[in-house]
Amino acid sequence: MASSPEVRFRMQATGRRDTPPELALRRCLHRMGLRYRVDYAPLTRSRRRADIVFTRKRVAVFVDGCFWHGCPEHVTWPSQNAKWWREKISRNRARDQDTERVLLEHGWRVCRVWEHENPEEAAVRVLFALKRRSPRFRVTRAGMT
Numbered sequence: 057m058a059s060s061p062e063v064r065f066r067m068q069a070t071g072r073r074d075t076p077p078e079l080a081l082r083r084c085l086h087r088m089g090l091r092y093r094v095d096y097a098p099l100t101r102s103r104r105r106a107d108i109v110f111t112r113k114r115v116a117v118f119v120d121g122c123f124w125h126g127c128p129e130h131v132t133w134p135s136q137n138a139k140w141w142r143e144k145i146s147r148n149r150a151r152d153q154d155t156e157r158v159l160l161e162h163g164w165r166v167c168r169v170w171e172h173e174n175p176e177e178a179a180v181r182v183l184f185a186l187k188r189r190s191p192r193f194r195v196t197r198a199g200m201t
């Protein structure tokens with residue numbers, strides 16, 4: 057299937073941790089004073105991992121690549137083997153949804169971030185998800201108190 061340089065690049069880019077958008081988001085969260093686990097399985101009985109995990113607050117963050125997860129704004133279909141790619145990406149999406157459903161069932165909150173999103177804005181969204189977890193969680197200019 058890896059028939060063109062573009063396709064090879066895409067295949068290599070999947071499943072990798074520490075991608076640039078992930079690192080950018082982690083830097084923002086860290087600057088906000090937040091501490092988290094990276095590439096961590098939130099549920100003991102499932103091996104599926106989230107990119108950024110707040111174990112105490114039970115918030116799992118996924119940073120999704122626009123291509124692999126079928127971002128509505130940026131998904132492009134390689135001209136070769138288009139059907140195969142569509143199926144592959146829809147399987148990824150189904151898997152994403154399933155992971156999310158299982159987490160929600162176990163009382164987790166899920167934040168999904170597209171790789172194209174501004175990391176600062178995404179970090180604020182994560183912050184609000186954490187905030188909703190505890191009414192006494194205050195945000196100050198200096199970070200969390």
Ligand SMILES: [Zn+2]
Nearest residue numbers: 122127130172
């Ligand atoms: Zn996108």
